[in-house]
Amino acid sequence: MWQINLEQYLPLNPYKNYLQMRLTDTKQARYSMLLICEGTHTEPNFLELMIEDFKEAGIIDFATTIKPKPTISPSDNTLDLNRGKEKRRKRLLKNTTQKQQEIENMDFFPGEQPLNWVKGGIDNLKVYDEVWVFFDKDGHPKAKEAFEMARITEIDGKKINIAFSSRCFEYYLLLHFELIYRAFEKSECNGKTYSQGGKKSKTISYYCMTDRAVEGKACNGDVCINGYARKNNYWKNSKGDLSTYTFVKEKIWTGVYNAHLIRWKSNTLHQNEYYERNPYVDVDKFVCRLMGYSTINFEESYEVTDDKINYCITREYNTITLTLLNTKTLILSQGNITAHDYNTRDYRGINIHAILTEDNPIFSINLKEIITPNEFCVISILSKKYYCPLFPLQTIIWH
Structure with a gap:
């Protein structure tokens, strides 16, 4: 073969x-x-x-x-x-x-x-x-x-x-x-001009953070996202x-x-x-x-039926919990969980395996124990792939 x-x-x-x-x-x-x-x-x-x-x-x-x-x-x-x-x-x-x-x-x-x-x-x-x-x-x-x-x-x-x-x-x-x-107010600094007695309007740009910026109208990247992007040379x-x-x-x-x-x-x-x-x-x-991939969001649960196996996947902060919902057997084999560094694009397998049955229907995964703040976890369950990053409170600097 x-x-x-x-x-x-x-x-x-x-x-x-x-x-x-x-x-x-x-x-x-x-x-x-x-x-x-x-x-x-x-x-x-x-x-x-x-x-x-x-x-x-x-x-x-x-x-x-x-x-x-x-x-x-x-x-x-x-x-x-x-x-x-x-x-x-x-x-x-x-x-x-x-x-x-x-x-x-x-x-x-x-x-x-x-x-x-x-x-x-x-x-x-x-x-x-x-x-x-x-x-x-x-x-x-x-x-x-x-x-x-x-x-x-x-x-x-x-x-x-x-x-x-x-x-x-x-x-x-x-x-x-x-x-x-950050709560930006608009995508671009602009305004409107009116003609025909106010019946017709036209949007005009204030060219925020360009050499054509309209003084007193452009926000210098404080209010609009495009201005902020130009200020930081993003686009x-x-x-x-x-x-x-x-x-x-x-x-x-x-x-x-x-x-x-x-x-x-x-x-x-x-x-x-x-x-x-x-x-x-x-x-x-x-x-x-x-x-x-399907994204696994904070404090949300997803019920899935795949190959006649019914299970629920739940995200609580840095814990992923799998719960078997019917009398089938759900096998999480070694190699079904991988960690991916989104900066270096390296990946590695995680040595975790589990068998969920009617007698033992619940299995939890602690993301802190298997991935770092620069990585995200991919859990492959049957034909489904779930994406879930760590929530690193101490390592994030919020602007």
């Missing part, structure tokens, strides 16, 4: 060293995913290039549809997205074309935001196998109703997934560069010609790790609904899902 040792491939780098072996059958080939975005620039174009990259690396092989449609087209320039290895065509975003302007003026899902996007996703649950909706905390009037509808609605066993950013998607981008818990423009994915491509796991810690801190400090908070982000859940 032909065999391959997958441990020789490093799962921390999905672009060079991550090999996923999949059986291609007709059911998998038909799998499809719909992504509905609030924005017409940043989110669609980020997702388009990231998904294209993951598909080229063999990480995902199913069909994806993004609405509104990204406007990414090839140019004659080259951009080394693999840092010196493989040259490929640069993807430019034609945000000023007539096509892009038509997209901006098109109302794909009419109604009150963000409820309209969730309703649009629900309408497509019979068409697509999986639907995600991406939107920000932006003073939307129907945020509560949107999250409630997503929670209670199920069609053919499928539910809407929401990837939420507060204050905005740029905050998730920022977490790829530093761990910062120049999140709504420019290049997909923002190019800024963070080599920092994907840093962004996932930091977003998870931000969510933990938010859950620790606040009891109100997370769509009311600032900051808060869970876009990392979608990124992990694309790479084949």
Whole structure:
């Protein structure tokens, strides 16, 4: 029998060293995913290039549809997205074309935001196998109703997934560069001018932290995320010609790790609904899902049925507890738990194994005993992979 040792491939780098072996059958080939975005620039174009990259690396092989449609087209320039290895065509975003302007003026899902996007996703649950909706905390009037509808609605066993950013998607981008818990007020310093007696408005930029900054209007990086990013030389423009994915491509796991810690801190400090908070982000859940992982969040439990085995996985601070829920046997073999250093991208196996039965249905894992603050833990249970980092109180400096 032909065999391959997958441990020789490093799962921390999905672009060079991550090999996923999949059986291609007709059911998998038909799998499809719909992504509905609030924005017409940043989110669609980020997702388009990231998904294209993951598909080229063999990480995902199913069909994806993004609405509104990204406007990414090839140019004659080259951009080394693999840092010196493989040259490929640069993807430019034609945000000023007539096509892009038509997209901006098109109302794909009419109604009150963000409820309209969730309703649009629900309408497509019979068409697509999986639907995600991406939107920000932006003073939307129907945020509560949107999250409630997503929670209670199920069609053919499928539910809407929401990837939420507060204050905005740029905050998730920022977490790829530093761990910062800060309530920014906006993505960019800007204002509005009015014409036709106030009937028509136009957004104007104050060019925060550029040589064109409007004195008295630009915040110098104190209020807006793009200004803060420019101040620290992270990026120049999140709504420019290049997909923002190019800024963070080599920092994907840093962004996932930091977003998870931000969510933990938010859950620790606040009891109100997370769509009311600032900051808060869970876009990392979608990124992990694309790479084949489910995130295990603080003080949450997940009931899973896999290969007729029913179990619950629960996260309490730095403890993961597995509970068998039926009369089957759940085996956690040696090698099913690995530790991954998200900085060096090294990984190592953890010498833990367990057998859960009807008589002994509970097994707990202390993350402090098996991983360090620079690592995260991956628990492979049957066909599921769970991502969970340590919560190092004493080692984190919160800005």
